[in-house]
Amino acid sequence: MIKNERARRSSFGQAGSLTPVDRIGVWLSGRRLRREIGDVTGKDVGDFGCGFQAMQARRLLPDVANMTLVDVALNKELLEDPRVRMIEGELPEVLAGVADQSLDVVLCISVLEHLWDPETALSEFKRILRPGGVCFINVPTWLGKRFLEFSAFRLGLSPVEEMDDHKTYYDPKDLWPLLVKVGFQPHAIRCGRHKLGLNCYAACKAEATA
Secondary structure, three states: OOOOOOOOOOOOOOOOOOOHHHHHHHHHHHHHHHHHHOOOOOOEEEEEOOOOOOHHHHHHOOOOOEEEEEEOOOOHHHHHOOOEEEEEOOOOHHHHHOOOOOEEEEEEEOOHHHOOOHHHHHHHHHHHEEEEEEEEEEEEOHHHHHHHHHHHHHOOOOOHHHHHOOOOOOOHHHHHHHHHHOOOOHHHEEEEEEOOOOEEEEEEEOOOOO
């Protein structure tokens, strides 16, 4: 496995408030994930690479049974809710600390593009999901690369350090084969573009093993 010599030391949003561009992106991702994962009432949910403030997870927290939050750094105030479990560390290595088939919903939003080893992360998500569970992935597309870099490098409306940390971008033709390779069945994968084609999403259902 390739190791990142410039490992992250901070998580998204840790340095301060989000830019307007980032806030719009988070809101749009939230709309799509709600549509794809359905009702989370009473479910065990994990948000991997959730960001310092775990903004998406906070919106789901009132309904879930338990929430697992994973990132290199997390706001300790989130632990005030007894249903929250925090794991601080780098993906995908830290995923070994999450039990097999322990979550109903796995979220990985705008994270895979930061990883040197996205395939291992996806394989771990498959392992962690319970039968019938859903894994929701969101990543920027190659078209999104142009928008994000213009926003960051030219306009200063997105964090430069986040763009410089990107390892790759994904269109459905890039993401779908990875999902099949780690064991998700093609008929159980819904994959497409959203956010005007700037992002790609996938919703993958885990099926019972024989």
